[in-house]
Amino acid sequence: MSNVIHHTDSITVKAATAKLSAIRNFISNALQQIKLDPEERNGIVLAVDEACTNLIVHGYSLDSTKDIVVDFVADMENIYVTISDSSAAFDPAQADSPDMTAYFQHPRRGGLGILLMxxxxxxxxxxxxxxxxxxxxxxxxxxxxH
Amino acid sequence: MTEFKTSTSKSPDGVCVISIGGYLDAHTASDLERNMQQAIDENCTKIVVDFATLEYISSAGLGVFMVFIEPVRLAGGDIKLAAMTEKVFSVFDLLGFPALFTIYKSVPQAIESFSLGG
Structure with missing residues (x-):
């Protein structure tokens, strides 16, 4: 059945950009257990990096005493990565995605992570x-x- | 591993070649930013970024190029990108960055494009 869990794993790290590599390695290793197109694999690692970067920088304002929990679950149909935090609420779905035409006319730093995700x-x-x-x-x- | 390396050299034509390797993310982007700022402070506005050994880039890395592209072009120069792996190119491509930056297959091609006026 679709909800038979194939693989599950979890990591807890401090909310510091220095921990991004550990988070990426965790996701890469978990994805090794799953048959997946390399491009999709890279995309999932990137999305998790972007989500955790937003959380570290915006949610936790670089307070490295805080924790981030990343849970990985894969079943026959889906791969789920859940990122849990205790920051003030920051909903990426509510954040504005830049209009890339305007963005390229006036380049600036930031604002692309949610779009990539x-x-x-x-x-x-x-x-x-x-x-x-x-x-x-x-x-x-x-x-x-499949 | 969070390993990121960046170094700068100058071609005989006066083009600054900034080489980047490893993993460019929110933790390491400041290293590249510092290196690019130093090149610009030394009046280098013809810049080629050599991506040959870059294994990973996130939006924090893309952001570094966004910070510098406008001032460099206003000063009459450009930032040209070269020798990306397919994996790194796909991140640029996802956001339509090839519309803003010219991406060359090789570093020599990117350097030569400055003398050709491209």
């Missing part, structure tokens, strides 16, 4: 923590093509 993933969902002790969750989903 949405381009390479099939679904990006955000669940805001609603009760004490719970965490915000950003769920990145990639459909598997």
């Amino acid at each position: 949405n381009k390479v993933m099939d679904e990006v969902r955000y669940l805001r923590a609603t009760a004490p002790g719970t965490k915000n969750q950003l769920i990145l989903c990639k459909h598997r093509v």
